[in-house]
Amino acid sequence: ALFTVGDYLAERLAQIGIRHHFIVPGDYNLILLDKLEAHPSLTEVGCTNELNCSLAAEGYARACGVGVCVVTYSVGAFSAFNGIGSAYAENLPVILVSGAPNTNDVDQHLLHHTLGEHDFIYQLEMAKRITCCAIAIRRAAHAPELIDRAIRTALLKRKPVYIEVPTNLSGEACAQPGPISAVVKPFPSDAPALDAAVTGASEFLRAKQKPVILVGPKVRRVGAEKALLQLVEAIGCAVVLQPAAKGSFPEDHTQFAGIFWGQVSTLAADTIVNWADVLICIGTVFTDYSTVGWTSLPSVPQLVADIDSVALANPNMYFSHVQLQDFLIRLAEAVSWNSCTMTEYNRLRPDPALGQASSGQERLTRKEVARQTQLLLTPETTVFTETGDSWFNGIQLCLPPGAEFEIEMQWGHIGWTIPASFGYALAKPERRTILMTGDGAFQMTAQEVSQMVRCRLPIIILLINNRGYTIEIEIHDGLYNRIQNWNYALLVEAFNSEDGGGRALGLKAHTAEEISEALKRAIAHKDGPTLIECSIHQDDCSRELITWGHFVAAANSRVPAKDK
Numbered sequence: 001a002l003f004t005v006g007d008y009l010a011e012r013l014a015q016i017g018i019r020h021h022f023i024v025p026g027d028y029n030l031i032l033l034d035k036l037e038a039h040p041s042l043t044e045v046g047c048t049n050e051l052n053c054s055l056a057a058e059g060y061a062r063a064c065g066v067g068v069c070v071v072t073y074s075v076g077a078f079s080a081f082n083g084i085g086s087a088y089a090e091n092l093p094v095i096l097v098s099g100a101p102n103t104n105d106v107d108q109h110l111l112h113h114t115l116g117e118h119d120f121i122y123q124l125e126m127a128k129r130i131t132c133c134a135i136a137i138r139r140a141a142h143a144p145e146l147i148d149r150a151i152r153t154a155l156l157k158r159k160p161v162y163i164e165v166p167t168n169l170s171g172e173a174c175a176q177p178g179p180i181s182a183v184v185k186p187f188p189s190d191a192p193a194l195d196a197a198v199t200g201a202s203e204f205l206r207a208k209q210k211p212v213i214l215v216g217p218k219v220r221r222v223g224a225e226k227a228l229l230q231l232v233e234a235i236g237c238a239v240v241l242q243p244a245a246k247g248s249f250p251e252d253h254t255q256f257a258g259i260f261w262g263q264v265s266t267l268a269a270d271t272i273v274n275w276a277d278v279l280i281c282i283g284t285v286f287t288d289y290s291t292v293g294w295t296s297l298p299s300v301p302q303l304v305a306d307i308d309s310v311a312l313a314n315p316n317m318y319f320s321h322v323q324l325q326d327f328l329i330r331l332a333e334a335v336s337w338n339s340c341t342m343t344e345y346n347r348l349r350p351d352p353a354l355g356q357a358s359s360g361q362e363r364l365t366r367k368e369v370a371r372q373t374q375l376l377l378t379p380e381t382t383v384f385t386e387t388g389d390s391w392f393n394g395i396q397l398c399l400p401p402g403a404e405f406e407i408e409m410q411w412g413h414i415g416w417t418i419p420a421s422f423g424y425a426l427a428k429p430e431r432r433t434i435l436m437t438g439d440g441a442f443q444m445t446a447q448e449v450s451q452m453v454r455c456r457l458p459i460i461i462l463l464i465n466n467r468g469y470t471i472e473i474e475i476h477d478g479l480y481n482r483i484q485n486w487n488y489a490l491l492v493e494a495f496n497s498e499d500g501g502g503r504a505l506g507l508k509a510h511t512a513e514e515i516s517e518a519l520k521r522a523i524a525h526k527d528g529p530t531l532i533e534c535s536i537h538q539d540d541c542s543r544e545l546i547t548w549g550h551f552v553a554a555a556n557s558r559v560p561a562k563d564k
């Protein structure tokens with residue numbers, strides 16, 4: 001049989017570990033979809049819209065390192081761009097594949113699903129701005145080089161890429177691919193830079209007394225968790241995590257000192273950071289949200305180890321092409337033991353305050369939802385927390401060893417948890433996936449619950465219904481923060497159809513006893529998702545949200561600088 005452009009793409013996707021590709025069909029990508037579906041290692045997963053399709057691929061990439069979504073031109077791709085923005089912000093290699101007009105029509109005719117002008121490069125131009133590599137195949141002969149280039153760049157940079165495939169090229173003859181090693185082999189660190197960075201860093205640290213390690217979200221993105229553990233156990237110092245890094249370091253480790261998030265830190269992590277005289281920042285990202293409106297930027301010299309570079313504060317030096325993994329392992333061999341911040345932290349560590357159980361009949365509270373969620377966690381659990389007060393409830397959870405935690409703090413698209421957990425659960429069906437989401441967020445992407453039903457994924461959705469956009473209310477209130485209240489439990493059961501698929505279970509909980517019952521039923525329900533609508537008072541939000549919201553609002557409302 002003829003080996004085609006579509007076959008080339010399918011083979012490369014399978015060779016980098018993709019087993020599910022997320023799609024929404026359109027007449028510009030149907031032949032391509034045939035080729036992908038024909039590959040024995042690929043399973044096509046339909047999504048209800050392209051926003052959810054791209055976010056499902058983002059969630060899939062969190063589970064197995066890379067994801068792919070296939071959409072039609074413009075009407076599909078423009079929605080998918082939002083999930084690609086998330087992948088870019090979150091350092092996830094998601095491959096966006098868009099069908100495109102027939103090459104004979106380019107610059108000749110006006111076509112549907114376009115802006116209605118003789119312009120056929122606007123989408124490629126847009127994609128260039130939100131990916132690390134964007135290519136459009138114009139001739140079948142160019143497909144191998146272009147496809148390999150895009151995939152290799154995505155894996156090296158841990159960023160999304162864009163591949164545009166005209167509808168009449170997917171079935172055209174194409175060369176067969178060479179070894180996948182040419183596409184996936186990583187860049188080694190530059191040896192002299194690595195040596196100099198390690199020497200400089202160990203001398204810099206020797207001159208300090210109180211080191212603390214601050215772990216950021218990028219460590220997981222390059223698979224450097226084990227290398228981090230080596231450095232942690234070579235120094236013996238206190239280790240704190242940025243909120244978006246939760247899940248990157250075992251919370252039962254003796255050196256774990258909490259989530260550092262300024263005044264809304266957990267376990268007094270901010271106290272030990274304030275006591276340190278040097279912060280070893282590994283894969284960190286400092287934004288307005290992660291620094292509580294700039295109120296908790298590091299105030300001591302830092303050693304900054306990023307995805308492929310190292311920066312020292314004194315002497316002020318920068319080393320490029322130093323892979324994080326290599327640097328951490330080499331530094332672990334070079335540093336000397338210094339556990340004084342761990343000793344100090346053990347003096348000030350707060351006693352674990354186990355929440356008081358509410359009595360059965362009491363009105364359900366946020367605290368009770370968080371307390372009962374904590375009881376659900378097992379080593380096989382993965383918790384997805386949504387932008388909203390769920391962030392703060394999730395960050396407070398104590399993860400048992402093996403439990404995983406996913407958060408989208410950089411992009412912060414409300415509704416992300418539903419499609420992203422759907423994609424994730426397809427890649428890791430053996431795990432128990434639990435979402436903590438809000439009523440506003442759920443309204444953004446609720447359709448994807450129907451794909452959880454179709455794929456029989458027993459995802460547990462804890463929908464905290466506080467009647468509105470509470471984060472926004474705490475930052476700055478207005479009528480715009482009110483939303484239409486839905487019957488969420490009834491809605492998800494509307495996705496159940498007589499002709500096949502699993503079953504969604506919709507439950508409501510207004511008291512401590514009802515959520516306890518609902519969780520038991522959710523655990524037992526295996527043939528599809530369970531949504532539990534947890535109805536709490538509109539003003540029942542975490543104290544951390546109120547503090548954090550206050551300072552973020554202050555940061556948002558700074559007057560323009562004079563000289564701007």
Ligand SMILES: C/C(NCc1cnc(C)nc1N)=C(/S)[C@H](O)COP(=O)(O)OP(=O)(O)O
Nearest residue numbers: 388389413414438439440441469470471472
């Ligand atoms: C509207 C918005 N952010 C702005 C926003 C708007 N649009 C998208 C796609 N993403 C966003 N983060 C946010 S955080 C709401 O408070 C979320 O409300 P909800 O899901 O109900 O959660 P809380 O009640 O806990 O805040």
Ligand SMILES: [Mg+2]
Nearest residue numbers: 438439468470
């Ligand atoms: Mg809400």
